Amino acid sequence: MAEPVEQDGMLIEWDVGIVMDDGVAVRADVFRPKVQGKWPVLLTYGPYAKGLAFQKGYPSAWQAMIAHHPDVAYGSTNKYQNWEVVDPEKWVPHGYVCVRVDSRGTGRSPGHVDHFSPRETRDFYQCIEWAGVQSWSNGKVGLNGISYYAINQWQVASLQPPHLKAMCIWEGAADWYRDMTHHGGILSTFWANWYDMQVKTVQFGLGERGPRSVVNGALVCGDETMSDDKLARNRSSFGDDILAHPLDDDYHKARSPNWDKVTVPFLSAANWGGQGLHTRGNFEGFVRAASKEKWLECHGLEHWTHFYTDYGRNLQKRFFDFYLKGEANGWAEQPKVRLQVRHVDRFVERHEADWPLPSTAWTRFYLDPRDQTLSLAPPAEDAAVSFAAMGDGLTFMSRPLTEETEITGPLAANLRISSSTEDADIFVVFRVFSSDLREVTFAGAIDPHTPVAQGWLRASHRKLDETLSRPYRPYHSHDEVQRLQPGKPVDLAIEIWPTSIVVPKGHRIALSVRGKDYAWQATTGAKLSNFKNELLGCGPFLHDDPRDRPQGLFAGTTTLHIDQKGFCHVVVPVVRSR
Template structure:
């Protein structure tokens, strides 16, 4: 590695900003991280919006994520309006939209990525310590007024939970936009089943911008600097400077110290927070925002839930103006009414992917009417009464069986968390359950929705590995079961097990004549009738579950999972789906 000393940065005056490129931030172990700092032209001290992550501060959004940028800029012209878009980066604020409001914007390349050297180890204690020290650094610079806020989407939200729990002195507020909070339950293992997303993401979005690519990597479109550092490492040196992220996750199938390091101590998150989730974010971009809002000890906390792609709403005027009001209040002390607004802001979703804005006092919505819909194996129906006893079986690794309601007779809103109680028997050594909630129109056609990543997502999904069925009674609620995931319980062929399955929250206004359908199967939901859809930053084709698949051949070993699964239901075993019905406001 080249030994680049710290140096005085000459401001680059451009587009109404002073920009300090590639500023060094020394860490306690001698590693020097690099940041770009965007400042107003006028000298002074400003509140800071900070982000810290692996996607390379010098990689333009348009170059790194062209399909996402094309969709965003074409369908939402307000995103590109009022900006040259030369400084757009993936999942962080556009400085040209924030500098005029009197903020400093700081982007830090996380350890081992972009122009910051050392070893890549995502969400580790070392990375969280780096982030903490970057917050303190930003709070003490001559251009800073000492008030630091954190902002960003997905990865840039996930690590906010972790650093907030370390309680940096200068941290004043966090805005977590579609960022998981429980690395195990929200991200790496859904219901105890390994998600292969992280290995593919690592290959496509991190290794491609790892420090040491040097001349093999891209160049900054404005400065001409090599995005991935000035060193040219061999492939062997590159591999030595990153953990085997996918392999590490696979090697820790239960919640142990590896995962506990990556799950925040909720009691220590006390700063004001705004948590924004996506109705279509099954797999990464929803549950953690809801749980972070509920679990954090912060007295001042707000939840916002929306739809569309996970990179969209953050950049639109709608999302940016919400963030601006939040940060103006907590970083600038503006008396703008933010502290008097209701705690929950919803974009209630309709079946045509339109939305109606509504504010609520809490989550789940206090006036929720919890409706039990019972599984009827003989009729394959979801009914309001417990049916006569019966069973239905399916291939344990197959598409499963579907239960449908009668057509709705009136417009019905379903908004909130869902849960299923099932009685399950298997002939295999273990059993994976994949639950998919769908909406069917009057002709029986499955309606899909714009998901956080997949353009054709179902209403919601849930997962559970039978050997992970043990609940955490202290945290579980009827509408939100929480599993321990600390060890495997025995699964014996011929034994019927009662299990609770969490389905991630959803919001739907269902018109008369439409139906709900619950599929219980043994594999990821995929709609074979969808057109081939691929995106530049993901490996797999989008077929309804996005990149959040569960197809690892080791974790999903056919020798363990092949067999027949039987669902039992009836008066002694009232299998049911618990659904949050929202009465019309009086």
């Protein structure tokens, strides 16, 4: 291992080996203050290659971010910017050590790639414990990162590493089945495509075929150049592995947190526009983790942006200064929930005591078959309304709202349906329309035209976990398949992920009941360099694998059965005005 180099006001150690219990040495870059001392550590462990510059690996995201948020680039040379982890130039001067570890099999760390597996979680645990006993460490390790670097914090916290003292989970899903791979039991194709675009491209062993670090010139993906066959043998068949586990079995449970074991203090930061990955887990973690010291924040915009802005970084710094440095900065006294409440044209910050919000008035809006309206009163007559089971479905729209209305929290749709086949996939979209019937969409975590909220359910997965379910947040067990009898109605309770929107007077709310993914327009031209698909409203979080949705089973006719008792309705979290 080379001696530390002094560079840009920091001491930097490149490619430090951390030996795991099976002898594999994963590799880390360590950025620390020049002054001798013992410092708290911010650590990340993940697959995006510590040597790949943000600007080179994710150019479209970087350019958009600094164009609209110049504070991100200000005060740094930006030479050490990496995708979804902290900029050491903005942390080391404040008395932190930043450690970036390439996860097993990626970047400059050898080994077999198996994302979120128990092996990876053990590696992460051992990296934390290694960092906690180094000569430059004060023994307090914090975890801070976005997406992958947030998701795996929940899992490793379940193992309770002794030196882990605080973590900031910035837009990190938690439940491997419900948040990530199977929305309502329907396979998400995101992970298979992500694997191709963001992991295989930086796998250890690409060597000379991979990029070089713009800072130190090292080969980003290791010094050995392997054949395609050897690279394939050194990684899991990720998409196929997920497809092979359609129920929430031991495979998924081994990649999900044990909430009773998550006891470390944490800040959980969600994104209202993160439908499909970057919303649900942050709220579930805040509600269900055993930690006594936990805070929830939720914001908007692209999922990487506020992690790097002064707003996000200062929030993270206050949290870590309190837990890793012991600074008396008042963090413990601040309200548990901090929201950037979303309006159609801005965000307004507000602090709350708990989640769901104590001031919520859970309000039922009923599906009315007459003119497909959404009403506060149940319909006057029974009706059966049908649509193509893999088509655009039906939209039920309210009359113009008579006053400004805030909707903040989780939602739930209760539907009675039948199918001409033995199954049906239901996609529900909660939407807002202006007075002239133009849909209001938002810059989401990934997609620039994200709807207000979404939910999904495969009818054969309708079984509820009665212990965990709430009227406003159904929780499905996903442990057995209950086929439909063609033509016979069944009742579905569909979880719609949390959202926030202050709907202006005169606007309308709507619920679309569909048989396929939401699409804002047929074409948008919107693309990001790290995703395969055009961004049409759902970003990369699509549900279109024909192996999971065979035509013979899903391409029939779906019928909504609406009655005068109002069974078909959506539960909406209307926040009482103060």
